[in-house]
Amino acid sequence: MFLPDYLLALCSFVSMLSRAGCLPRVAWTGCRRMGNFTSSSGALTSTACAQYIQEVVSQNCVVIFSKTTCPYCKMAKNVFNEIGAAYKVIELDEHNDGRRLQEALAQMTGARTVPRVFINGNCIGGGSDTKELHQQGKLLPLIEQCAPCCAATSSEGSGSGQFVSAK
Template identity: 55%
Template sequence: MGGSPSCQIAAVDMKGPVAEKVNEKIKSNCVMIFSKTYCPYCKIAKKAFSDIGVPYEVYEIDKQPDGAAVQDVLDNMTGARTVPRVFVGGKCIGGGTETRQLYKEGKLADLVQQSCEKK
């Protein structure tokens, strides 16, 4: 039942410097989007926040040397490795599709207001 080493998943250090950086970015920004510059779903998520006039912080994974490690941490935290990973008030709301759906339903601005004014 061993399997080859190339099929084994490396453990993610959730107490290491990359995880600390990810957690700090999520904690210190009301809206935090982990994105890739070329990703159409990332553009959808950013546009939703722009359209309601809500500022957001973006970490462009594809422009950072630790991008793959950041994506590993996000996968461990949220159960998904895909981008965008969108956080509002410290909680992951999903990706571009979920963000756009909240926007279409008129719920995104309320979510930001409820999640971020408490801080």
């Protein structure tokens, strides 16, 4: 079957968005051309990941990019649980594009380590930074500055003590 180039390009673009986690998971196997999977360049994937991160961070007051076995990630989550603050967690080790997301986070924040904690759109650092801000009494005021649209708990599973693995 012959497909015009513009359809192949569209198919490749949709496939890239799907791999970047920007589309809901459906029974999508990608496009095939002469038996080879068409893929996009690494730069596009990096851009899509950065856009995904910016979207998640802009729609939630507190976002923690985490890994399930990381003790510093658990430290950050515990701080927010202690103060009863709503937050969204993206577990990178359970996310299909976790490695790419972590690379994009490194480019955006200057640190490759997890957790990467964002409050009101700003990266405040990692687990130790979060704990230190809490001990200094500076964490809650940052959360209270969140825009009303971001501070509300969403139906996607954000919330105090609820861990969300966004896939």
